[in-house]
Amino acid sequence: MQVKSFTGRSLKDAMNRAKAIFGENIVIIDSIPIRGTETHPEAQVQLSVGVPDQIPGQPEDRKEWFRQYLQSQLQAYQTQRTEPNAPSAAGVGNGEVRHHTLIIKVGKKLTELGFPATFVDQLVTKAADGLTGQKINRNQLLHHLQRVFQEQTVLLQPDLFRRSGRAILPVIGPAGAGKTTTLMKLALHPKCFGRRKVAILSLDNHRIAAREQLNQFGRISGIPVQRITTVEDIVTFFQQEKTAEIILVDTPGRSPNFSDYSRDLQEWLGQLHPTATLLTLPLTYDLDDMMFNSFLFKSLGATAVVFTKFDETCRPGKLVAASRELDLPVVGIGTGQTLPDDLVLDPVDLLWSRILLEL
Numbered sequence: 001m002q003v004k005s006f007t008g009r010s011l012k013d014a015m016n017r018a019k020a021i022f023g024e025n026i027v028i029i030d031s032i033p034i035r036g037t038e039t040h041p042e043a044q045v046q047l048s049v050g051v052p053d054q055i056p057g058q059p060e061d062r063k064e065w066f067r068q069y070l071q072s073q074l075q076a077y078q079t080q081r082t083e084p085n086a087p088s089a090a091g092v093g094n095g096e097v098r099h100h101t102l103i104i105k106v107g108k109k110l111t112e113l114g115f116p117a118t119f120v121d122q123l124v125t126k127a128a129d130g131l132t133g134q135k136i137n138r139n140q141l142l143h144h145l146q147r148v149f150q151e152q153t154v155l156l157q158p159d160l161f162r163r164s165g166r167a168i169l170p171v172i173g174p175a176g177a178g179k180t181t182t183l184m185k186l187a188l189h190p191k192c193f194g195r196r197k198v199a200i201l202s203l204d205n206h207r208i209a210a211r212e213q214l215n216q217f218g219r220i221s222g223i224p225v226q227r228i229t230t231v232e233d234i235v236t237f238f239q240q241e242k243t244a245e246i247i248l249v250d251t252p253g254r255s256p257n258f259s260d261y262s263r264d265l266q267e268w269l270g271q272l273h274p275t276a277t278l279l280t281l282p283l284t285y286d287l288d289d290m291m292f293n294s295f296l297f298k299s300l301g302a303t304a305v306v307f308t309k310f311d312e313t314c315r316p317g318k319l320v321a322a323s324r325e326l327d328l329p330v331v332g333i334g335t336g337q338t339l340p341d342d343l344v345l346d347p348v349d350l351l352w353s354r355i356l357l358e359l
């Protein structure tokens with residue numbers, strides 16, 4: 001792509017001059033007000049546009065050219081990670097160009113928020129392809145982008161907490177990941193289990209603080225908390241606990257390198273026969289650390305992820321990369337320390353509102 005400058009009495013006039021030479025295939029990069037030039041004294045605007053190296057003739061070529069152009073722009077953003085001059089299309093009468101500028105902006109924001117490059121490329125391409133020839137305003141364009149974003153972010157398993165019948169749900173994950181906090185949020189969250197009776201089974205006997213934390217929670221919330229120390233106690237627990245439909249199981253967290261830990265946890269999980277096993281992963285880890293810390297839990301049978309500490313990361317988009325790499329659905333996101341409000345059960349809406357916030 002080459003960058004060319006055009007002057008005009010207005011932005012529209014400059015655009016028309018650019019189009020007269022390069023056809024419809026131009027993309028606005030910038031516009032600045034000026035007071036005439038030597039060769040064009042009436043000019044009020046100087047416009048910079050991107051033009052294709054080869055001027056495509058057919059509409060299909062244009063679409064392909066634009067797709068490639070978007071991708072090259074995004075690659076530049078991804079490699080530089082610096083704040084480039086935002087393309088300005090204010091006041092331009094050409095709806096298509098303005099749409100493309102907003103799509104690029106959303107793509108750039110997604111990259112900054114840590115969404116994987118392939119995800120961003122696909123989203124931008126789909127959004128641009130779905131628009132060709134349509135006249136819509138900014139709000140409609142944002143809705144269109146939201147729809148494409150939702151289609152592409154298939155992360156949810158919304159019925160997990162609403163299935164009928166008894167559910168045994170162990171919460172596993174690295175130390176300090178937010179297992180116990182997530183479990184307490186799940187137990188209280190109005191959208192999780194409705195009026196069904198919940199009980200908590202704790203296998204975390206290593207830390208005094210961990211014991212005290214859950215005991216106190218049980219006293220305040222009225223949710224029964226049972227602690228057991230041996231695998232054999234599981235049988236006794238289920239013989240005694242007949243009424244609770246939902247059994248949330250708190251587990252200790254250790255380093256994945258601690259070999260006895262994985263053997264013990266495997267044994268516990270084997271006896272529990274979980275309905276689903278929830279892996280908590282903090283978004284404060286970088287992607288490599290997330291993968292390093294989750295390989296053990298994936299191998300122990302994690303079936304879904306709850307990402308925690310959304311409120312403490314500036315790159316929440318990495319949860320898309322992590323859940324894809326782990327091949328596990330996301331069933332919730334921890335957004336703070338308050339019980340139970342800081343648990344969001346619709347990750348896609350949460351991510352989209354974070355994107356909108358920064359547009």
Ligand SMILES: Nc1nc2c(ncn2[C@@H]2O[C@H](COP(=O)(O)OP(=O)(O)O)[C@@H](O)[C@H]2O)c(=O)[nH]1
Nearest residue numbers: 175176177178179180181308309334335336337
């Ligand atoms: N900011 C923030 N803190 C969290 C979140 N979830 C858990 N925490 C905090 O992380 C710390 C460890 O949580 P805890 O549930 O004890 O972790 P566990 O060792 O995995 O059981 C506690 O201080 C929690 O309040 C979250 O979503 N956001």
Ligand SMILES: [Mg+2]
Nearest residue numbers: 179180204210
């Ligand atoms: Mg804990």
